[in-house]
Amino acid sequence: MFAPQQPSFAIANFIPANFIPANFMPILGMLVCVAFTPITLAASEGSGAPVSSVETESTAMTGEEVYNNVCIACHYPPGVGGAPALGDAEAWAPRIAQGIEILVYHALNGFTGSTGVMPKKGERLDISDEEIIKAVEYMVGQVQDE
Ligand code: HEC
Numbered sequence: 001m002f003a004p005q006q007p008s009f010a011i012a013n014f015i016p017a018n019f020i021p022a023n024f025m026p027i028l029g030m031l032v033c034v035a036f037t038p039i040t041l042a043a044s045e046g047s048g049a050p051v052s053s054v055e056t057e058s059t060a061m062t063g064e065e066v067y068n069n070v071c072i073a074c075h076y077p078p079g080v081g082g083a084p085a086l087g088d089a090e091a092w093a094p095r096i097a098q099g100i101e102i103l104v105y106h107a108l109n110g111f112t113g114s115t116g117v118m119p120k121k122g123e124r125l126d127i128s129d130e131e132i133i134k135a136v137e138y139m140v141g142q143v144q145d146e
Pocket of ligand 1: 075
């Protein structure tokens with residue numbers, strides 16, 4: 001009944017070919033043609049143009065990058081607020097003795113220990129668990145002999 005294309009078709013039908021005499025006003029005739037071309041094209045194309053899917057690039061950081069971006073704020077030697085400093089074997093030894101699972105759990109969920117408060121994910125909740133785990137492994141790796 002009232003299809004969207006109907007009005008533009010109707011307008012086209014109401015402008016007879018001899019409405020603009022080609023020998024009288026050729027320039028006006030061209031302008032009208034140009035003006036109507038986009039309308040006809042738009043009507044025939046419709047609005048269902050497929051939108052290309054945006055690929056989500058993996059931007060996962062390495063453990064070292066996470067440390068340098070986040071954890072460094074407190075874990076940079078000598079350590080802020082009671083945080084065990086990077087490379088401080090003495091500070092890390094009793095922590096590592098708990099097992100890596102506990103360290104990871106504390107880094108992911110936060111914890112209050114005997115020296116201070118480790119905030120959940122170092123206050124960067126947008127960082128993935130995997131990246132936090134890699135950062136813990138990186139810090140532990142700095143005090144363990146390979
Ligand atoms: C706002 C300061 C702060 C930031 C940022 C921070 N930490 Fe900590 N972290 C601490 C403090 C303080 C402790 C020591 C808490 C205690 O034992 O009393 C700690 C302890 C730890 C421990 C030892 C846990 C344990 O069981 O002994 C690990 C592992 C750790 N942090 C990992 C991280 C990682 C990984 C990041 C970066 C994603 C990070 N931290 C960012 C303050 C911070």
